[in-house]
Amino acid sequence: MKTTNFLCYVLLTLMVSFCTSCSDDENSYDETLVIASEVITTNEGTAYWVKKNGKTNWELMHTGISNFNHEIGYEYIIRVMVYKNKNAGPDQSSHSYHLLRIISKEKKNSEVPLFTTDVSFFNQ
Known part of the structure; x- marks a missing residue:
């Protein structure tokens, strides 16, 4: 009985995976x-x-x-599902992002580009 239930579970999982991968939805991707x-x-x-x-x-x-x-001080590697927003307005993003899973979370200082948006810095 346990073997039959396990086989049914595996078969159902494979069917769902196959149907998901065969989807022709061009409005989303991961x-x-x-x-x-x-x-x-x-x-x-x-x-x-x-x-x-x-x-x-x-x-x-x-x-x-x-x-x-997001926790400040941690660099993440994540997997997201990206959906193209239909009829996005001028002030709206053309895509929306939904977290699928966090692959890693590491405490570190990321080396991002340096810049300032403080206008007073330029008026010295």
Whole structure:
């Protein structure tokens, strides 16, 4: 009986995996992101420094990540599902990100580009 239940579970898992991989939904895809240990707070919310799919350059991502709680001082490697937003308005992102899993979380200082948004720095 246990063997039969186990085989049914394996078969069901394989069927779900197969159906998911055969999906022709062109409006979503998964992606691996490295999230820097520091974030930037903007008028629109939190912006993350990210490296996408193994790239070596940091870029600023203004879109939030659903179900992701960033802790300052930790660099993350995460897997996300990216959905293309249909009919996104001029002030809306063309994509939304949803956390699938955290691959790693490491306490470290990420080496992100240095810049300032403090205008008074330039008026000296």
